[in-house]
Amino acid sequence: MGIGDLYEVEAAEDVYYVDTGMYDTAGYGVVYIVDAERPALVDTGLGTRYEDILDALSTVGIAPEDLAVIAPTHVHLDHAGGAGYLARECENADVYIHEIGAPHLADPSRLVEGTKRAVGDQWEFYADPLPVDEERLVALTDGDVVDLGDRELRTHHTPGHAPHQMVYELPDADLVFTADAAGIYVPPLSQVEPTSPPPNFDLERCLDDVDVIRDLDPETLCYAHFGPTATDDRLAEYESVLSEWIASVEAVRADLDDDEAVAAHFADETADRLADVWGERKAREEGKLNVRGALRYLDVREE
Secondary structure: OOOEEEEEOOOOOEEEEEEEEEHHHOOOOOEEOOOOOOOOOOOOEEEEHHHHHHHHHHHHHHOOOHHHHHEEOOOOOHHOOOHHHHHHHHHEEEEEEEEEOHHHOOOOHHHHHHHHHHHHHHHOOOOOOOOOOOOHHHEEOOOEEEEEOOOOEEEEEEOOOOOOOOOEEEEHEEEEEEEOOOOOEHHOOOEEEOOOOOOOOOHHHHHHHHHHHHHHHOOOEEOOOOOEEEEOOHHHHHHHHHHHHHHHHHHHHHHOOHHHHHHHHOOOOOHHHHHOOOOOOOOHHHHHHHHHHHHHHHHHHOO
């Protein structure tokens, strides 16, 4: 697998994904293409390498002017940072997003500020997001349906990771685009990793979100990070991984009594597990980001 490469979702007809090379890392972030009467993109990447997404659309046979739907799962910039760039290039597409997130796509300034605080020097991998014209924004809420002509995307609100997060169900293909609600799937290791970024991560709501997906009973989970896999026991795996992750952070914090030391501990631990997959820098930053969100959750829980 390589940056810019296009793949078919083998279990679903006319669904594809492209490696967006997020953080200059192959195998970390994807954007999905649903080929339909009204073609759709699910998620948009960081805004960098959006040309790779346009190239993938062309390979599938979708011209920019024929794209109808751009559907970020939430407004975190690794999912929605490319929305403005793609809307500019695909002039007939509307941008669909949960109603809580819509104002942040129209004016991404606060989103940029929050992202810079969260990711630190990783900001160098982001493009400054372009605002989306308000008349091209379609605000969604739980249970809404995005019409793709001969197909449809059904929306399900999953706010544990972020209050503006939704998963999209593609019923005819028996799959769910999971956003970050089912964790991060690491194909080379065939395992799921936690994702708990600040400031809105909430363990109990995340576990509720897993139940939302479970009730849909999809055959395939299409992870934004990274790629499709059979559902099998992945949801139960993520419940265990996420709960054990928070318990581990809590235990290490009690032992070290220094949040910077806790972050350094889990940066080392994450690098030990994932540097061979994502590279040393990305693995360490992933650990730091997730522990900061976990620590904030623990603080809020104690209040």
